[in-house]
Amino acid sequence: MITLQRGVSSRRAILIPTITIIALVALKSLATPMYTMALGRFPAMMIDVMSSRPPLFGWTPDGYFDQLFWPDPDNWREHWSATFAPDAFRVLRMRPNLASVTTRPATNSPTNRFGYEGPEWTLIKPPDTRRVAVLGDSITLGLGVDSDQNFVSLLADRLNTDHSPHRQQFEFLNFAVPGYELTQTMDVALHDVPQFQPDVYVLMLTELSVYRPWDTHLIYLVQSGADVKYDFLRETASEANAKQSDDNSKLSAKFAPYRMSIIRQTILKIKANAEQHHTQFLVVLVPAVEDADLSRRRFAGIPELLSTMNITFVDLSDTFTGMLDRKSIRLNGVDVHPNAKGDEMIYKSLYEKLRANPEAWSKLVGPALGINQHP
Numbered sequence: 001m002i003t004l005q006r007g008v009s010s011r012r013a014i015l016i017p018t019i020t021i022i023a024l025v026a027l028k029s030l031a032t033p034m035y036t037m038a039l040g041r042f043p044a045m046m047i048d049v050m051s052s053r054p055p056l057f058g059w060t061p062d063g064y065f066d067q068l069f070w071p072d073p074d075n076w077r078e079h080w081s082a083t084f085a086p087d088a089f090r091v092l093r094m095r096p097n098l099a100s101v102t103t104r105p106a107t108n109s110p111t112n113r114f115g116y117e118g119p120e121w122t123l124i125k126p127p128d129t130r131r132v133a134v135l136g137d138s139i140t141l142g143l144g145v146d147s148d149q150n151f152v153s154l155l156a157d158r159l160n161t162d163h164s165p166h167r168q169q170f171e172f173l174n175f176a177v178p179g180y181e182l183t184q185t186m187d188v189a190l191h192d193v194p195q196f197q198p199d200v201y202v203l204m205l206t207e208l209s210v211y212r213p214w215d216t217h218l219i220y221l222v223q224s225g226a227d228v229k230y231d232f233l234r235e236t237a238s239e240a241n242a243k244q245s246d247d248n249s250k251l252s253a254k255f256a257p258y259r260m261s262i263i264r265q266t267i268l269k270i271k272a273n274a275e276q277h278h279t280q281f282l283v284v285l286v287p288a289v290e291d292a293d294l295s296r297r298r299f300a301g302i303p304e305l306l307s308t309m310n311i312t313f314v315d316l317s318d319t320f321t322g323m324l325d326r327k328s329i330r331l332n333g334v335d336v337h338p339n340a341k342g343d344e345m346i347y348k349s350l351y352e353k354l355r356a357n358p359e360a361w362s363k364l365v366g367p368a369l370g371i372n373q374h375p
Contacts, residue, residue, distance in 0.1 A: 085115075089229045090184045091220060094177055109147035114192075118147045118174050125171075125197045130366050132156075132172045133193045133279075135185050135270070136204035139286055140176035142343055144331045147174075149340045151286075151347035158351060159365065168366075173198065181217040182209040182266045183233065189270045194277050200364055201274040203267065203283045207290075210263055211298035218262075219251045232265045264305060271311060280363040283313040286346060288336040289326050296321075312359050319349040 084092040096115040112120045125131045134140060134152050142150025156172040163170070173196055175188050182205075189201060208214070221228050222242045228234055240254040255262075267283070274281040283306055287295035296317040306313045320326060320342075327333050329342035338346060354361045 088226060089221070090177075090180070090187055091217065092177075092179070116173070116175055116177075117141055118153075121173055121196065123195055123197075126169070128167055129169045129171050130200070131196065131198045132170060132200045132202055132364065133189075133196065133198035134172055134174045134176060134202050134204060135189055135193070136176040136286070137180045137185070137206055137208050138176070138178040139206045139208070139288060139337060140204040141174060141178055143178055143337045144335075145338075145340050145343055149343060150174075151338075151343040151350060152176075154344060154347035155350060158347075163365070170365075176204070181214060182263060183217050183230075185209070186266045186269055187229070190273050194273070198277075198279055199366060200280045200282060201270065202364070203270055203281070204286045205283060205299075205302065206286050207288050207295060207298040210302050214259060214263070215252060215255045218255060219248055222246070222251060223248075230269075233262070236262060260301065260305060263302075264309065267306075267311065268309060271309070280366075281311065282360055282363045283311055284350065285313065285315045285317050287317050287319055289320060289330045289338050289342050290336050291326065293321075312357075312363055314350065314353045314357060314360050316346060316349050316353065319346055 083095060083098065085095050087093045094111050094115045094117065096111055096113050098111040100110055109117050111117050114121060140150075140152065142152070147153060152172055152174050156170055159170040173193075175185075175193060177184070177188070180188070185203070189203075193201065218228065218233065218237070220226075222237060223244055223246070225244050228237055236255070236258050240258060242251055242254050246254070271281045285299055285302060287299075290298075299315075299317050303313065303315055320329070323329070329338055329345060331337045331339050354364060
């Protein structure tokens with residue numbers, strides 16, 4: 001009898017999720033015609049939300065990016081040692097001089113001698129060059145997209161094509177690393193970037209930086225007993241009573257009240273570092289290819305926060321607005337990273353909004369081109 005009951009329970013455990021997914025797929029097919037009806041917009045958006053990655057694929061405190069870059073510490077070497085090397089604070093760094101980046105999905109993009117994806121860099125900035133240091137995570141890097149097709153490279157190509165008569169070249173150094181959260185990006189900005197003498201720091205903020213799982217890196221450090229390195233992080237961990245024995249859910253709950261404070265202090269540290277090196281600082285809000293209005297909602301409060309800190313920013317969270325079926329611009333149906341087509345949309349939106357924002361445009365291109373010059 002017990003065996004029979006277990007068999008029934010097992011079949012139910014399989015059938016119920018399967019039926020639910022089939023039902024959501026069926027509803028999804030109705031979303032587009034519903035969206036065009038006067039009373040259908042809200043139901044259509046709810047269908048999109050229900051069929052998005054968080055409810056279907058277990059949106060957990062460990063991260064909605066497929067838990068891709070935080071392997072089990074007991075076996076990470078087996079899966080990641082070909083691409084990543086361990087680091088005391090950042091946990092992982094990409095290895096230098098790779099023939100290609102082997103994170104999933106693989107691309108033909110190599111890493112340079114400094115361990116960042118893309119072409120080789122020189123420490124000394126070339127003459128007549130405006131050097132832009134780009135900071136971010138897997139979306140900024142262009143996970144699954146060849147390095148010459150991501151939105152950062154497309155913007156650099158556009159600037160060099162449009163402004164070549166002015167004899168100033170633009171060199172974009174992409175310091176983005178897959179899976180990095182804002183605290184890790186801050187460490188890159190403070191310790192790696194200054195040696196390259198950039199003229200501009202551009203911080204690309206994504207949902208991974210400011211929403212769930214914004215605290216995964218901090219949780220990992222606490223649980224592993226590692227030094228959190230920065231005083232404001234030590235103070236936060238102490239005030240939150242974060243303990244090494246706490247599980248992910250408990251630490252996530254303890255850190256939740258400090259989310260905006262940590263985001264604020266982290267960004268201010270990057271800004272102060274840029275100012276210390278007489279470098280311009282610009283922030284861009286970059287969306288993932290999520291369903292419905294999820295990306296914009298996850299950025300809630302961030303524009304206001306940046307404004308209170310007197311930080312110039314460009315908000316791209318509406319890049320995919322009005323595009324109901326977004327599978328065609330994702331790496332695959334459930335991966336919210338943009339594919340090459342999605343990266344092109346982000347690039348076009350970024351360029352247009354930069355040109356419409358004289359302050360942001362001036363910070364990026366510098367005085368050589370002037371605020372009012374157009375291509």
